[in-house]
Amino acid sequence: MNHYISWVTAYPIGSAIIQFAILGTLGEILSQFIVRKSFKYPFTLALTVWKMIVWGVLSIGVKYAFTGFGGFVSSLIDNGMWPKFSAGTLGYALSRSTFMNLQFGLFLVIMHRVLDNIPEKVKNWKNLDKSMYSLLWFWIPAHTVTFMVPDVLRIGLAAIWSVALGLILGMFNRK
Numbered sequence: 071m072n073h074y075i076s077w078v079t080a081y082p083i084g085s086a087i088i089q090f091a092i093l094g095t096l097g098e099i100l101s102q103f104i105v106r107k108s109f110k111y112p113f114t115l116a117l118t119v120w121k122m123i124v125w126g127v128l129s130i131g132v133k134y135a136f137t138g139f140g141g142f143v144s145s146l147i148d149n150g151m152w153p154k155f156s157a158g159t160l161g162y163a164l165s166r167s168t169f170m171n172l173q174f175g176l177f178l179v180i181m182h183r184v185l186d187n188i189p190e191k192v193k194n195w196k197n198l199d200k201s202m203y204s205l206l207w208f209w210i211p212a213h214t215v216t217f218m219v220p221d222v223l224r225i226g227l228a229a230i231w232s233v234a235l236g237l238i239l240g241m242f243n244r245k
Contacts, residue, residue, distance in 0.1 A: 075222050086133040086225045087126040093229035094125030097236025104240030117189055124185040125232075128178060129225070135178075136224055139170040140217075163217035167210050175205040208235055 078085045098121055102112035113121065143166045146152035155162035179201045187194055212231045216224050 074226070078222050078225065082225075083130060083133060086129040086229075089226055089229040090129035090132070090232065091122040091126040094128070094232040095121045097233040099236075100233065101236040101240035101243070104237065105243045107244065120189045121186075124182065127185070128182060129229070131174070131178060131181075132228060133225055135170050135174040136216075136221075136228075139166050139174070142166075143169060158218070160214070160218070164210075164214045166217045167213035171205045171209045171213060175209055176202060179205065204235065204239075208238070 095118065099112060099118075103109055106112065140157075143152065143155075143162065144157070147154055152165065153161065155165060179198070183195065183198055183201065209231075212234075213228070216227050216231070219227060
């Protein structure tokens with residue numbers, strides 16, 4: 071664990087990119103295994119690389135949002151515009167998660183879909199509403215937990231949540 075913490079501390083953006091590229095893509099692969107009821111690999115090599123790049127790019131925004139929305143909530147509290155929650159408490163974590171997901175999360179969902187559409191040369195907006203609802207039923211609770219753990223572990227946990235969501239969505243979308 072010390073090596074992981076040292077790596078994440080030394081390379082906050084690079085480690086976020088690598089963790090999301092691997093775990094986010096893994097979540098999509100597992101989702102397809104479940105949807106198709108088959109362990110046949112669902113993507114071409116080129117599409118796998120593209121998905122890893124997309125997850126890596128999105129992770130940069132996630133890393134900055136994790137930091138920025140901490141300041142956002144603290145600023146609201148300091149200016150008397152939000153209830154006084156101490157950092158590390160459930161109220162603070164829920165506030166931070168909710169503000170982040172309802173503002174940045176919507177942008178992230180749309181950008182993820184836009185980037186997913188590029189290699190397939192399609193405009194697939196099907197079920198985008200379901201992706202946005204996942205902000206409410208999955209990401210707000212998941213990131214509330216995420217904001218309760220030490221900062222150095224947050225991006226790794228968020229990447230693991232991507233695998234969990236892939237499994238859940240795979241079960242919802244089985245053919």
